[in-house]
Amino acid sequence: MTHEADDLRTALVHSLRGKGIIRTDRVAAAFAAVPRHLFTPDASLDDAYADAIVATKRDDDGVVISSVSAPNIIALMLEQAEIEPDMRVLEIGSGGYNASLISELVGPGGEVTTIDIDQDVVDRARDCLAAAGYTNVNVEQGDGEFGVARYAPYDRIIVTAGAWDIPPAWTEQLALGGRIIVPVRISGLTRSVVFERDGDRLVSRSVELCGFVRMQGASERKEDLVLLHGEDVGLRVDDKPFDRDALRAAMSEPPTTVWSGVTVGSQEPFDGLDLWLATALPGFCRLHVQRPAIEAKVVTPALPWGASAVFDGGSFAYLTLRPASEDDTFEFGAIGHGPDGEKLATQVAAQVCAWNSGYRYGSTPHISAYPVGTADEQLPDGLVVDKKHVRITVSWS
Numbered sequence: 001m002t003h004e005a006d007d008l009r010t011a012l013v014h015s016l017r018g019k020g021i022i023r024t025d026r027v028a029a030a031f032a033a034v035p036r037h038l039f040t041p042d043a044s045l046d047d048a049y050a051d052a053i054v055a056t057k058r059d060d061d062g063v064v065i066s067s068v069s070a071p072n073i074i075a076l077m078l079e080q081a082e083i084e085p086d087m088r089v090l091e092i093g094s095g096g097y098n099a100s101l102i103s104e105l106v107g108p109g110g111e112v113t114t115i116d117i118d119q120d121v122v123d124r125a126r127d128c129l130a131a132a133g134y135t136n137v138n139v140e141q142g143d144g145e146f147g148v149a150r151y152a153p154y155d156r157i158i159v160t161a162g163a164w165d166i167p168p169a170w171t172e173q174l175a176l177g178g179r180i181i182v183p184v185r186i187s188g189l190t191r192s193v194v195f196e197r198d199g200d201r202l203v204s205r206s207v208e209l210c211g212f213v214r215m216q217g218a219s220e221r222k223e224d225l226v227l228l229h230g231e232d233v234g235l236r237v238d239d240k241p242f243d244r245d246a247l248r249a250a251m252s253e254p255p256t257t258v259w260s261g262v263t264v265g266s267q268e269p270f271d272g273l274d275l276w277l278a279t280a281l282p283g284f285c286r287l288h289v290q291r292p293a294i295e296a297k298v299v300t301p302a303l304p305w306g307a308s309a310v311f312d313g314g315s316f317a318y319l320t321l322r323p324a325s326e327d328d329t330f331e332f333g334a335i336g337h338g339p340d341g342e343k344l345a346t347q348v349a350a351q352v353c354a355w356n357s358g359y360r361y362g363s364t365p366h367i368s369a370y371p372v373g374t375a376d377e378q379l380p381d382g383l384v385v386d387k388k389h390v391r392i393t394v395s396w397s
Helices: 002-018 025-033 071-081 097-106 119-132 168-172 244-251 271-280 291-295 341-358
Strands: 054-058 064-068 088-092 111-116 137-141 154-159 174-186 189-198 201-209 224-229 233-237 256-265 284-289 306-312 315-323 329-337 365-371 383-386 390-396
Touching: 002 025, 002 071, 025 071, 025 097, 071 097, 071 154, 071 174, 071 189, 071 201, 088 097, 097 111, 097 119, 097 137, 111 119, 119 137, 168 174, 174 390, 189 271, 189 365, 224 244, 233 306, 244 315, 256 315, 256 341, 271 306, 271 341, 271 365, 271 383, 271 390, 284 291, 284 315, 306 341, 315 341, 329 341
Parallel strands: 088 111, 088 154, 111 137, 154 174
Antiparallel strands: 054 064, 174 189, 189 201, 201 365, 224 233, 233 284, 256 329, 284 306, 306 315, 315 329, 365 390, 383 390
């Protein structure tokens, strides 16, 4: 088994390097050193070294609430973190595997602390770390919202669960010049953001697409799912009031489609467009779909699992695609439902054009977190999302 595991681990590292996800020798060496299969004992070797999550715990509805994250996401965040030898690092959301990678990066002169709210996860992490020979990791049980003050300050705080908010303990426990790397949820979109302190605010140094199970405990905040067509079509709404009955009624209205003239290649990512639409459209939300609804042509979203959308009162519109005249390209459009569906679809198409002409290439989103009492006039232009502890802003340059 050892020889087979070594070969699979080597292949995984080679694959992640080939895709440009692992960029540095130090992160590659950490991935090559840590036996991931010891942190996924219930999975086959092939599954342990696949570039996919390994679920380790589900809730009563079967939803994954704890997992060993996909290697590509772990590698992305570790590269963002730029961890150096002898650093002190806090990981919020434990499983053991990521803590062992961090341990490799900080070396014998550093210190790693990992915390999780779930005692089962903590016990499992301790067992797996011991089995893999990592005895220098502090494993704590508790609510990650409050960090772990007794080992602070930390040069890096890495959050490995989707965070709706940025609690004050994380900033308070951050060393001078330190970084918080957190998958923060903004209007339903999750981005891995590297924050550094700038006075009384946090400013982004890197923003990457990612996905994580949500945090539990005091920071937990669920999105609302407004079902529109059985359980196959719905709108995921985050931090906004809505009229459930009116939106359901809109679904029965004939759709109106507006095309933008903007095209995209079949293999070209457009997550920057999603964040732009969230910035530009006050009623931004996301269309959630199941395959039967697409096969029955109830909806035709831009992606098989859904699309960016916008709602207003009893109307909504969502992003769609159709084949363009050029081979292997598609045109963006928007499909609207409800009395103002065409108006909303026109707004979406217009913002696709605005993104294409001004922000598609060479533009960077800037995400900041200001203290919750910061006045509007002190915030930059762009999206403002009010959380419990901070005011998140998204602006573009």
